[in-house]
Amino acid sequence: MTNWLPKDFWTRNETLVAGVIVLFCVIATISDPRFFTITTVSDLLRAAIVIGILAVGAMLVLVSGGIDVSFTAIAVFAMYSSTVLFLAIWPDAPWPLIFAVSVGFGALLGAFNGFFIAFLGLPTLIVTLGTLSIFRGFLLTFIGSQRISDLPPSMRDFSRGVLARGTTEAGNFYSIPWAALALLGVIVLTWVMLKKTMLGRSIYAIGGSVESARRIGINVKWTQFFVYVYVGALAGLAGIIHGSVGRMADPFSLVGLELSVIAAVVLGGARLIGGYGTLTGTMLGVALIVIVQNSLIVVGIPTTWQSVTIGILILLGTGVPAYRAKRAAARAG
Amino acid sequence: MTTRISTRDVTTAPEFRLLVIAVFVFGLMAVLSPERFLSTQNLTSMAFQFPEFAILALAMTIAMMTGGIDLSVVGVANLSAVVAAIILTQYSNADMPASQSAIWLAIAIAAALCIGATAGLVNGALVAFFGLPPILATLGSGLVFTGFAIAMTGGSAVMGFPSTVALIGNATLFGIPVPLILFAVLAVVLHLILTRTAFGLRVTMYGANPLAALYAAIDINRMLLKVYVIAGLFSSIAGLIVMSRANSAKADYGSSYLLLAVLIAVLGGVNPYGGYGRVIGVVLAVLSMQFLSSGLNMLQVSNFARELIWGALLILVMVINTHAVTALRGSFRPKT
């Protein structure tokens, strides 16, 4: 008996995704021994930071029973407008301040979503589709549509900061930027909130049954509102990190990524009906998507097939459990 | 089966409100800039512009009627267009006699429609047989379709068509632009399907309550397959129009059309949870959008600002249609 494993271990999405990742790595290492090195790992980690932070937010929304497609627009809005703001008033501001303002902008836009969803009760997909274009349209019309590569110096300092860097004896170069700490911080903070606070449990409860949550006295509206504010704040953080690390405030970046991020979260086992989703699963999903986006070529699949691969992964990752559930329901009669 | 619609119902219907809006926007634009907005040139150019996304909105409408959504419409449109374009560029060229290139055009159209139907079949099968939520099924399949288009073209545009291709998107028939005729025909067809056929009523009933549809012995799987095949076919027709108007095909054309299609369907009063929707509403929504868009164009409002306006409009319409304001007021009082 393997009591230390959860009962549904073998049927969980997490297990499936982890399996695919391992399989991918094995094949990749066989076809190109250079794949499995610290260089690749640190490259992939760097690529995963922004997507990872966004995915944590997207997961939270799915757990609460909604779906958000506007977070990329929030991220780019918060990043670009805080950059523009500081370039105008205080170009030498320290980066933590710029980051805080970006996070604040994000939270504000999240509150905009939250108002329509929590207090007006509108369908989340439609609202966030709408705000996606509102945020983007507003940004490009009123704030600016030019790429800015002349960022406040402190942002560039941030992008140079590394936790570790070096070259292994085999000559593999690696570096892990400060931004990795941000992802870690977001994960830890969200984990504590989801597992250890009543607020977090309330989010799961609402995802499980809104009506029941209302009946036992959970403040459903404010909890939902909080979810969108929190997601907005995370998007603001992800956006400014994206801008700093890329050393460019590009108002056209990030938007378009939302479906890949949601794909990562759904692959990790979060369900659209709400109430289900784990950070472990989300991070595994992010890892898989990042690997597919960056290393497909290593296993001999041309980069032009990236979209197809991700699409098929989504269909398999969500289709297999859905089909299994359908069969189980039919069997139960 | 609303056999008799009394006059009282007409004015309270959301479609009536849309008619008022369409007339109002038209009137407003005509007053603001009569010589330009009402010019033949502007009216014709509007008639060429909107059918492509309007047809995508029709595809979205039928998917939404079942409580689903089709996020793959743009992917299907582009994949169909790319396949047609590859056939056209491989087997025909500008020097070919018109009769010969017309045959190749017919083959290319047939191939595009096949792609649309097949894509719809895939979506329908994912939703019906595998029980995937439509959002995920069409999100995933949309990536796959777009991905195939990228893989086939390497991401660049396919161009160099014989001049006959312009027939679909740029020609007129009796002075009426061909795309407009295509849209009108498809709108009438969809209207008849939804209101005058057993299949259409089943779609509405299923959208209202899927479980009750199962217990009413409705063949749900078959119905869903048909719904997504129709959506796929409509998408591929839209793709062909885009191809003809742009005189090229590319995997990422019209990426903003997805939002626009959802917006028009919702604006047209289609219930995103399923069970309600009328083609006339969608048509009126398309017209209002196009009048507004064209008017904004004349006022030299940028594309970005237009995106902002679309988004705001989408939310505004949802607020009005769902009586959300009463819900808000109600939330500060005990429910009755």
Added chain:
Amino acid sequence: MSPDHDTAFVDLRAITKRYAGVTALDSVDFTVQPGEAVCLAGENGSGKSTLIKIISGVEPATAGTIRIAGQDRPYLNPRISAAAGVMVIFQDFSLFPNLSVAENIAFATQLSTHQRFFKAKAVRDIASAALDRIGVRIDLDARVETLPVAQKQLVAICRALASRAQLIIMDEPTTALTEKEVRRLQGIIRMLKDEGVAVIFVSHKLGEVLAVSEKVVVLRNGKKVAEGPASEFDTQSLTYHMTGRDVPEVPPSDVTPGAETLMQVKGLTKAGSFADISFDLMAGEVLGITGLLGCGRTSVAKALFGLVSPDAGSITVAGRPVPLGDPQAASLARIGYVPEDRLTEGLFLSQSILRNVAVGRLDAHSSGGFLDMTRLADEAADWLRRLKVKTPDVNAPVQSLSGGNQQRVALARWLSRAPRVLLLNGPSVGVDVGSKADIHDIIRDLARQGIGIIVISDDLPELLSTCHRILVMREGRIIDALDGKSLTEDDLAHRLAS
């Protein structure tokens, strides 16, 4: 003030509630003593749900005074009411399927004590204390979605107890329980009463809860029409008070001798739900299938209509085999199925009354792909008239109808298809007593016209007043085939429970 009122946990005086001109409650007095169990009976629309909503603070009363736990409550909301110890267990239990048993039990407590942090250990302690109190063992870490219905109810009761309930209001507590589970519930209720916890049962089916109740209160049209010790009431007198009239049930007339065999079911088996189900159904016969919840009766009914695929066996209608596991095939063989849960399975609530009937006849009025709308609508309207559906407007959504009328709409859909065999699962669930008798009349009438009818129900009087034969199921098998005419309710109850 009488001593009765002084000691009462809940004391409502002259409560009136009006909604937009409709008087839902008209000057009703209502008291519950600590440790007392009260049956609150009444038909749908009698005002019993409104009364519960007022006690639990969901709705304010228009007039009257409310005292709970010795305090006047001029202003009440669900939180205040819950803090005073009033807990409502809704019919659907209002649990969180995705959370663990422990969390479900302790969530409300944690909320009410304004905890900010979630302490897993405290939650487990609260939950296991509540389970111990009623002497039940359920895995604390199990997800609630994996539990059977009876255990979900126990979790809901534990949640109320964990929140220091002084009064537990149970909405239709026994509808989903088997006889054995009802007995366990009765034991738990007795124990709670000994500890001073009061209970209000809100129910249509009162037989099971009368045994553990002290007092019965009957509402009709918003007025209290009867109140007294439970020992003075029985099912019949309750029915009388609830409807204001005696509803004599006519026993079914005989099946025409020599009637043809309509439906033959042989060896129908599905692993884990039912096994070796065989019976014949004659034209004009009403066959009852009964058994406790979980005995497989609903699965058999669904299998007969193709909604469940059996592993083995055969069904023939008028000598022709019906393909298994295919609702379309069943409906082509002219089998009709009216499901138990009208609201989610039976009707398209937002759609018009007319459409709800017509959806059954789409193919019949379809030629060359197009529908003959006039004929379709006329036929549906005709069926609505025949079944005496009371409505001012057939284009109104079906949700505007009362339960009894809704059931008639569901029946009309299938009758318009001229069924040979009609399966009725719980034909009078959630229907008020008056309409119930009407529905039974319709069933008897249909049988006289030669339709074979199968009534799947656990409502014993209903079975006795409609069925010629009754099959009793247990653990997925038919254990008895009884003659409806020579049977009494006690006999049948005994066969079910034994």
